[in-house]
Amino acid sequence: MIDIQRIRNNKDEVIELLSRKNVPSEIIEKAFALDEDWRSKTTEVEQLKARKNALSKEIGKLKRENKDASEVLAEIEKISHSIEEIEVLAQEKEAELKNLLLIIPNTPNIDVPVGKDETYNREEKKWGEIPSFDFEPKSHDELGEQLGIFDFQRAAKISGARFVVCKKMGAALERALINFMIDVHTKENGYIEVLPPYLVKAAALYGTGNLPKFEADLFKVDGGEFYLIPTAEVPVTNLHRDEILSEEDLPISYCAFTPCFRSEAGSYGKDTKGMIRQHQFHKVELVKFAHPDNSYNELEKLTRDAERILEYLNLPYRRVTLSTGDMSFSSAKTYDLEVWLPSQSLYREISSCSNFEDFQARRAQIRFKPKVGGKTRFVHTLNGSGLAVGRTVVAILENYQRKDGSVVIPEVLRKYLNGAEIIEPN
RNA sequence: GGAGAGAUGGCCGAGUGGUCGAAGGCGCCUGACUCGAAAUCAGGUUUGCGGGUAACCGCAACGGGGGUUCGAAUCCCUCUCUCUCCGCCA
Numbered sequence: 370m371i372d373i374q375r376i377r378n379n380k381d382e383v384i385e386l387l388s389r390k391n392v393p394s395e396i397i398e399k400a401f402a403l404d405e406d407w408r409s410k411t412t413e414v415e416q417l418k419a420r421k422n423a424l425s426k427e428i429g430k431l432k433r434e435n436k437d438a439s440e441v442l443a444e445i446e447k448i449s450h451s452i453e454e455i456e457v458l459a460q461e462k463e464a465e466l467k468n469l470l471l472i473i474p475n476t477p478n479i480d481v482p483v484g485k486d487e488t489y490n491r492e493e494k495k496w497g498e499i500p501s502f503d504f505e506p507k508s509h510d511e512l513g514e515q516l517g518i519f520d521f522q523r524a525a526k527i528s529g530a531r532f533v534v535c536k537k538m539g540a541a542l543e544r545a546l547i548n549f550m551i552d553v554h555t556k557e558n559g560y561i562e563v564l565p566p567y568l569v570k571a572a573a574l575y576g577t578g579n580l581p582k583f584e585a586d587l588f589k590v591d592g593g594e595f596y597l598i599p600t601a602e603v604p605v606t607n608l609h610r611d612e613i614l615s616e617e618d619l620p621i622s623y624c625a626f627t628p629c630f631r632s633e634a635g636s637y638g639k640d641t642k643g644m645i646r647q648h649q650f651h652k653v654e655l656v657k658f659a660h661p662d663n664s665y666n667e668l669e670k671l672t673r674d675a676e677r678i679l680e681y682l683n684l685p686y687r688r689v690t691l692s693t694g695d696m697s698f699s700s701a702k703t704y705d706l707e708v709w710l711p712s713q714s715l716y717r718e719i720s721s722c723s724n725f726e727d728f729q730a731r732r733a734q735i736r737f738k739p740k741v742g743g744k745t746r747f748v749h750t751l752n753g754s755g756l757a758v759g760r761t762v763v764a765i766l767e768n769y770q771r772k773d774g775s776v777v778i779p780e781v782l783r784k785y786l787n788g789a790e791i792i793e794p795n
Numbered sequence: 796g797g798a799g800a801g802a803u804g805g806c807c808g809a810g811u812g813g814u815c816g817a818a819g820g821c822g823c824c825u826g827a828c829u830c831g832a833a834a835u836c837a838g839g840u841u842u843g844c845g846g847g848u849a850a851c852c853g854c855a856a857c858g859g860g861g862g863u864u865c866g867a868a869u870c871c872c873u874c875u876c877u878c879u880c881c882g883c884c885a
Binding site: 738 | 805814842844845853854855865866
């Protein structure tokens with residue numbers, strides 16, 4: 370949530386920054402006006418309440434002295450009526466303002482390239498050598514079906530479109546990747562492993578910014594108050610909701626493996642074949658609670674931690690900074706990591722690493738108390754995929770394929786697969 | 796699913812209608828003592844919002860929401876969570 374004080378004190382700056390995210394200025398002007406209105410009514414109510422409190426105390430005193438209080442009671446009754454009237458108005462304004470603030474996106478960092486869509490994303494680096502094949506490289510779904518490790522047809526029978534059944538080395542490879550990623554992040558990068566719930570309440574989704582605006586992207590459990598998580602970001606960021614952390618504990622870094630569930634509403638016709646876009650997929654997620662003075666440094670580190678997984682797997686990738694028009698609602702700055710897919714001859718997103726600054730922390734009330742200076746401050750939250758497991762399988766199959774349709778297993782994964790070196794058709 | 800108990804400040808824990816934003820303890824901060832530290836002694840130490848250059852003033856908050864009352868941590872309703880017992884269950 371954007372800080373209303375920023376709108377109050379630097380309205381024009383906020384309008385300018387949010388125009389980069391295609392937010393019309395009228396929305397900010399509306400929030401500004403609601404805030405002014407709310408404040409004047411609140412001030413009025415509070416003055417009346419102060420008078421009422423004073424009179425109430427007087428009654429206590431009069432009663433103790435066994436004196437008559439009817440005159441004071443009469444005045445209180447009059448004040449109470451006024452309070453009721455104005456308070457309703459103040460509460461209406463407050464609710465309206467709050468609802469409006471909940472749908473205003475985060476302001477982009479000044480460094481983020483300005484543009485209306487992904488064509489304005491800025492490439493930051495490229496890593497690895499794009500493999501050259503002396504044959505036509507196959508797509509992962511073709512390879513997977515030939516190898517007998519993916520079964521899209523039966524998945525459709527069971528659950529419909531956008532699901533897959535992984536079998537044999539397909540299933541084992543997912544499991545190996547999950548363990549490999551978690552091992553690297555916990556042992557080499559200092560993340561604390563957590564295994565959170567996959568069903569969450571609405572409040573958790575408000576905290577991260579998925580609600581109220583993006584309900585259509587989520588699966589809601591019928592009849593219950595639960596939602597299936599779209600990413601581990603939701604439960605893990607909410608670990609510290611309504612908490613005051615110790616400054617010396619920052620940054621706190623978590624790593625979580627979870628399935629992710631997405632309705633993919635509005636993506637009809639996109640990536641219909643294969644494992645790229647599924648209703649259910651696995652992800653190892655990195656989440657940090659950082660000191661606000663150091664969060665951009667932590668974003669660089671977190672992104673490097675994700676990149677290192679790709680490097681261990683020797684998968685060619687590039688890093689791009691998402692433009693203001695392509696980044697998400699809650700983010701102030703996002704790096705996407707895109708892995709090379711030979712069958713499509715392009716880079717596809719495999720990780721998204723963001724600094725949300727205090728946007729989520731303000732929604733979820735995650736704060737810390739500075740050692741000196743007293744006043745509690747909001748932490749900065751960050752997260753990134755480290756990595757999306759299904760898409761990593763896709764990238765491995767496509768980049769490590771051989772002419773005969775077999776696939777070489779990346780060296781770092783072999784110890785997780787009983788030493789297997791190659792996936793072969795059987 | 797049934798029966799009961801509970802939720803108070805960073806932590807522990809008192810408080811059953813007004814003088815309670817809240818005793819006491821722990822922790823933390825400042826000062827004294829000390830070469831220094833520990834111990835001891837004295838003082839201080841909640842948060843959010845609004846107003847004010849500031850000192851400061853006001854409003855709100857004792858799990859969440861609602862109610863009774865001139866006045867609620869305290870009484871009533873409701874929700875959430877925790878614990879105990881019974882049932883069921885991987």
